Amino acid sequence: MKKVYMDHSATTPLHPEVIDLMKFAMEHVYGNPSSLYSLGQEAKKYVDEARQKVADLIGAGFDEIYFTGGGTESDNLAIQGAVYGNEKKGNHIITSAVEHPAVLDCCRNLEKKGYELTILPVDQYGMVDPEEVNKAIKKNTVLISVMHGNNENGTIQPVQEISKIAKKQGIFFHTDCVQTVGKIPVHVDDLGADLLTISSHKIYGPKGVGLLYKRKGVRVQPLIYGGGQERRIRSGTENTLGIIGFGKAAEIAARDLETENRRVKVLRDKLIKGVLEKIPQSYLNGHKEKRLPHNAHFSFAYVEGESLLLSLDMKGIAVSTGSACSSTSLQASHVLIACGQSQELVHGSIRFTLGRDNTEEDVDYVLSVLPGVVERFRSFSPLGGENAL
Amino acid sequence: MKKVYMDHSATTPLHPEVIDLMKFAMEHVYGNPSSLYSLGQEAKKYVDEARQKVADLIGAGFDEIYFTGGGTESDNLAIQGAVYGNEKKGNHIITSAVEHPAVLDCCRNLEKKGYELTILPVDQYGMVDPEEVNKAIKKNTVLISVMHGNNENGTIQPVQEISKIAKKQGIFFHTDCVQTVGKIPVHVDDLGADLLTISSHKIYGPKGVGLLYKRKGVRVQPLIYGGGQERRIRSGTENTLGIIGFGKAAEIAARDLETENRRVKVLRDKLIKGVLEKIPQSYLNGHKEKRLPHNAHFSFAYVEGESLLLSLDMKGIAVSTGSACSSTSLQASHVLIACGQSQELVHGSIRFTLGRDNTEEDVDYVLSVLPGVVERFRSFSPLGGENAL
Amino acid sequence: MYNPTVMDHFENPRNVGEIADADGMGEVGNLSCGDILRVYIKVKDNILEDVKYKTFGCGAAIASGSMLTELAKGKTVEEALAITNNTVADALGGLPPKKKHCSNLAADALHKALEDWQTKK
Numbered sequence: 001m002k003k004v005y006m007d008h009s010a011t012t013p014l015h016p017e018v019i020d021l022m023k024f025a026m027e028h029v030y031g032n033p034s035s036l037y038s039l040g041q042e043a044k045k046y047v048d049e050a051r052q053k054v055a056d057l058i059g060a061g062f063d064e065i066y067f068t069g070g071g072t073e074s075d076n077l078a079i080q081g082a083v084y085g086n087e088k089k090g091n092h093i094i095t096s097a098v099e100h101p102a103v104l105d106c107c108r109n110l111e112k113k114g115y116e117l118t119i120l121p122v123d124q125y126g127m128v129d130p131e132e133v134n135k136a137i138k139k140n141t142v143l144i145s146v147m148h149g150n151n152e153n154g155t156i157q158p159v160q161e162i163s164k165i166a167k168k169q170g171i172f173f174h175t176d177c178v179q180t181v182g183k184i185p186v187h188v189d190d191l192g193a194d195l196l197t198i199s200s201h202k203i204y205g206p207k208g209v210g211l212l213y214k215r216k217g218v219r220v221q222p223l224i225y226g227g228g229q230e231r232r233i234r235s236g237t238e239n240t241l242g243i244i245g246f247g248k249a250a251e252i253a254a255r256d257l258e259t260e261n262r263r264v265k266v267l268r269d270k271l272i273k274g275v276l277e278k279i280p281q282s283y284l285n286g287h288k289e290k291r292l293p294h295n296a297h298f299s300f301a302y303v304e305g306e307s308l309l310l311s312l313d314m315k316g317i318a319v320s321t322g323s324a325c326s327s328t329s330l331q332a333s334h335v336l337i338a339c340g341q342s343q344e345l346v347h348g349s350i351r352f353t354l355g356r357d358n359t360e361e362d363v364d365y366v367l368s369v370l371p372g373v374v375e376r377f378r379s380f381s382p383l384g385g386e387n388a389l
Numbered sequence: 390m391k392k393v394y395m396d397h398s399a400t401t402p403l404h405p406e407v408i409d410l411m412k413f414a415m416e417h418v419y420g421n422p423s424s425l426y427s428l429g430q431e432a433k434k435y436v437d438e439a440r441q442k443v444a445d446l447i448g449a450g451f452d453e454i455y456f457t458g459g460g461t462e463s464d465n466l467a468i469q470g471a472v473y474g475n476e477k478k479g480n481h482i483i484t485s486a487v488e489h490p491a492v493l494d495c496c497r498n499l500e501k502k503g504y505e506l507t508i509l510p511v512d513q514y515g516m517v518d519p520e521e522v523n524k525a526i527k528k529n530t531v532l533i534s535v536m537h538g539n540n541e542n543g544t545i546q547p548v549q550e551i552s553k554i555a556k557k558q559g560i561f562f563h564t565d566c567v568q569t570v571g572k573i574p575v576h577v578d579d580l581g582a583d584l585l586t587i588s589s590h591k592i593y594g595p596k597g598v599g600l601l602y603k604r605k606g607v608r609v610q611p612l613i614y615g616g617g618q619e620r621r622i623r624s625g626t627e628n629t630l631g632i633i634g635f636g637k638a639a640e641i642a643a644r645d646l647e648t649e650n651r652r653v654k655v656l657r658d659k660l661i662k663g664v665l666e667k668i669p670q671s672y673l674n675g676h677k678e679k680r681l682p683h684n685a686h687f688s689f690a691y692v693e694g695e696s697l698l699l700s701l702d703m704k705g706i707a708v709s710t711g712s713a714c715s716s717t718s719l720q721a722s723h724v725l726i727a728c729g730q731s732q733e734l735v736h737g738s739i740r741f742t743l744g745r746d747n748t749e750e751d752v753d754y755v756l757s758v759l760p761g762v763v764e765r766f767r768s769f770s771p772l773g774g775e776n777a778l
Numbered sequence: 779m780y781n782p783t784v785m786d787h788f789e790n791p792r793n794v795g796e797i798a799d800a801d802g803m804g805e806v807g808n809l810s811c812g813d814i815l816r817v818y819i820k821v822k823d824n825i826l827e828d829v830k831y832k833t834f835g836c837g838a839a840i841a842s843g844s845m846l847t848e849l850a851k852g853k854t855v856e857e858a859l860a861i862t863n864n865t866v867a868d869a870l871g872g873l874p875p876k877k878k879h880c881s882n883l884a885a886d887a888l889h890k891a892l893e894d895w896q897t898k899k
């Protein structure tokens with residue numbers, strides 16, 4: 001059966017060049033980078049090379065990169081770290097309603113602990129209005145966290161404008177770039193970020209490793225104490241193998257950024273056009289232009305996402321959904337709801353996220369399969385047709 | 390040149406069987422375990438298999454295992470998590486003076502935040518007296534954390550007796566088993582642990598992955614919030630590759646525990662005997678019998694550890710030292726100091742930790758090289774000889 | 779961690795030892811931080827005819843002592859007084875940041891030895 005993986009925003013396979021380097025490292029790079037003898041120093045050299053590569057990818061300094069156990073940890077370190085590390089500056093956090101749970105749940109937990117939290121609303125595309133940021137700022141605001149590109153509907157936020165406002169008021173600005181890095185240019189100075197999150201496994205590197213960019217001079221309290229690795233910000237023996245793979249993935253992401261994403265965007269546009277043409281009552285979620293080049297996110301009226309997902313899986317197509325039925329918490333996508341979408345449409349949402357391995361044939365295959373699957377579930381549905389909402 | 394790696398307590402090379410499985414997983418297991426389609430569920434199956442293997446290794450239930458980013462994170466999650474998660478029970482923590490920094494610095498940070506901390510003294514071997522634990526307990530004691538085996542001098546603590554005391558008083562008991570698992574039997578019920586830490590890279594698995602065992606019913610607050618992975622205790626996309634390697638390493642550790650450690654102990658004993666015989670004014674640190682089977686830790690009067698380490702490295706021998714000069718903080722080993730050793734002897738301490746790759750030839754090689762190296766540095770030293778302290 | 783020059787001086791330290799009839803001796807450091815360095819000098823006609831050292835310290839301390847003796851030997855007292863920790867570290871091609879104090883040890887010990895010679899003179 002044909003296999004089409006279109007869930008690259010969930011995770012990506014390792015790039016073949018990453019695999020090759022990691023295979024080498026598994027056999028040859030086993031010292032502890034903190035050890036003084038040559039085997040340890042050799043491992044440190046590899047870790048430092050990777051650090052330089054990820055720094056180069058985002059225009060950061062070598063010393064501004066802190067490796068972590070993933071994007072989620074980096075978000076938590078940025079937010080908890082900046083808040084706990086700057087208690088004298090204030091106790092109010094601003095974020096948006098469409099953030100990843102790694103940001104949103106972290107902030108909500110701080111709210112439970114007594115910090116003040118403002119969650120900014122978004123428009124129908126999931127976009128934050130910088131004017132709202134301005135209005136939300138108080139004397140005690142210490143941190144603003146707004147993501148660069150949304151993991152569900154692909155909308156790109158006006159991060160530059162928001163960071164300018166933060167800077168003017170002397171407030172730290174964090175941005176989650178897990179979905180944008182390797183897809184669109186991410187440069188710490190262009191974005192005006194004080195803190196910035198990246199995860200390796202979204203750019204064809206291994207899972208379980210990520211980084212926090214921390215601008216020189218920004219105070220962050222560690223989440224994890226111990227041996228003092230990563231210049232005391234993140235203790236724990238370095239995940240050398242993961243970091244080495246991450247470094248290679250970053251190098252490739254920088255090298256192939258333009259060509260690959262131009263290629264993927266063409267496929268993605270064909271997919272969007274085809275779906276909206278072929279399937280009645282299908283809607284594109286997220287912003288039309290200001291969106292990630294690999295993201296096509298739809299809601300289909302009268303069908304439920306998990307069923308769609310499972311049927312597509314049977315046909316070899318891997319995608320994700322914002323349906324409540326599919327989530328551990330049985331709650332529908334907070335992103336689509338924040339965009340004002342009805343619960344019913346949210347339940348019928350499907351995300352396609354393209355990547356390096358996808359071809360035009362893959363898109364044609366999806367376009368040949370999807371309409372029939374949607375149609376079939378609609379024929380089961382008590383909604384729609386005569387019973388239309 | 391001959392290469393002898395004798396720093397297995399710092400980290401271990403990947404076991405060949407672990408490498409094989411990880412090579413397979415790199416190519417074939419790339420789904421996100423949280424994804425519903427088959428590729429994701431396949432990844433989940435691998436993660437679950439690994440979870441069963443690590444659970445079996447320590448006699449725990451499948452649902453009592455929480456994967457983390459390493460031993461350091463597990464220690465922090467156990468301690469911060471238990472303290473923050475049980476604020477109503479109390480705010481006093483008991484630990485020992487010889488814990489790993491992942492425990493000690495984590496506890497010290499809580500002390501700064503207003504929690505009460507008792508750091509138990511140890512005897513000359515680094516052993517905690519259970520009677521001291523009893524005396525230290527207060528009404529508001531919520532957690533006792535005492536490690537199983539020491540990473541520096543190899544001394545094994547009377548963990549069973551301490552956990553019994555904790556249990557009687559209804560206090561949670563955490564034990565760091567990073568150094569003991571795979572070396573001596575570690576069973577959660579035998580040890581009486583409510584919380585227990587293991588790290589993968591000390592048992593021939595990959596770095597950057599570890600686990601927290603949490604007995605059913607013990608409340609722990611997460612350090613990291615987000616997608617709710619690891620049953621909400623540790624969010625973040627699972628480090629599938631690392632977890633798969635860890636699982637395999639655990640399987641091998643269980644299988645080879647007895648034979649391998651009997652073999653290593655014979656070599657280690659030969660090393661200890663040889664060193665003490667051949668090198669005047671050399672001292673064995675840690676307990677003679679109650680010690681890890683692979684650990685030989687010495688102090689040599691009148692020489693400095695970092696120089697010794699570098700000279701041994703030039704001869705292909707990798708070891709570690711507790712000398713202040715070798716540490717980032719320029720502070721001498723807190724473990725040896727807690728054992729009452731003089732600063733000067735601490736500076737001359739060298740740790741040999743043997744492992745699977747070591748042979749009797751390796752020991753003979755060390756014994757042929759070490760006395761000369763020590764002698765040479767003694768001839769440089771302003772201490773000793775006529776200027777003896 | 780250390781550059782090849784440092785490693786060379788570590789492996790083959792120059793002028794290790796004591797001078798039995800030294801004209802001056804200087805020792806710095808203390809055991810609590812593990813760093814002790816002792817310098818012996820022999821002075822004739824205002825020239826440092828011989829310089830030797832002993833140390834209980836790390837690789838950087840051993841290399842710094844060795845480099846110091848090479849720098850100081852044959853110099854006038856004035857020239858020797860002008861040797862600083864930076865002179866030593868630079869001659870070694872640089873030391874890791876946290877090892878800068880080890881080169882202090884060497885220069886300071888030399889200055890103490892010169893003081894000792896001065897007071898004995």
Ligand SMILES: Cc1ncc(COP(=O)(O)O)c(C=O)c1O
Nearest residue numbers: 070071072100151178199625626
């Ligand atoms: C926007 C965003 N932030 C954070 C994360 C979390 O990263 P990780 O999966 O490495 O924990 C993800 C992906 O899951 C994401 O899409």
Ligand SMILES: Cc1ncc(COP(=O)(O)O)c(C=O)c1O
Nearest residue numbers: 236237459460461489540567588
């Ligand atoms: C006793 C002990 N606890 C905790 C750790 C930390 O584990 P990790 O290196 O996986 O962070 C180590 C090793 O460094 C250790 O020896």
Ligand code: FES
Nearest residue numbers: 304324325326330
């Ligand atoms: S209908 Fe079954 S979970 Fe929604």
Ligand code: FES
Nearest residue numbers: 714835836839880
């Ligand atoms: S002598 Fe201790 S760090 Fe150099």
